[in-house]
Amino acid sequence: MEAGLHGEEEHIYGDKAYVSAERQAAAEARGVAWCVSRKAVRGQGLDEADQVFNQESHRIRARVEHPFGVVKPLWGYRKTRYRGLARNAAQVYTLFALANFYRARKELARLL
Secondary structure, eight states: OGGGOOSOOSEEEEOGGGOOHHHHHHHHHTTOEEEEOOOOOTTSOOOHHHHHHHHHHHHHHHHHHHHHHHHHHHHOTTSOOOOOHHHHHHHHHHHHHHHHHHHTHHHHHHHO
16 A cells, blocks of 8 residues: 555545554554544444444545546456556546546536
């Protein structure tokens, strides 16, 4: 997870795979809000406060994850050939711009 951070984060969101007391302490020491999903103890469920926290953080994570749900399965962008940073970046930016149009296609159709 640390490889995906640039050092200027204000919040860190992630799934249960990133739960770690050391990572959380390091993030909070830097003043970064730790919004990684809470995990239940084996054999016990989450308490109400943890369920509410997970539900709220999942709403925010969903805004980021949904475009990947369009780009990867619909257009097959699971792996890429390295053609230089500029070309690969241009392709990814274009795909995500098109994903925004794809997700808004019903609203756009009403405008026509």
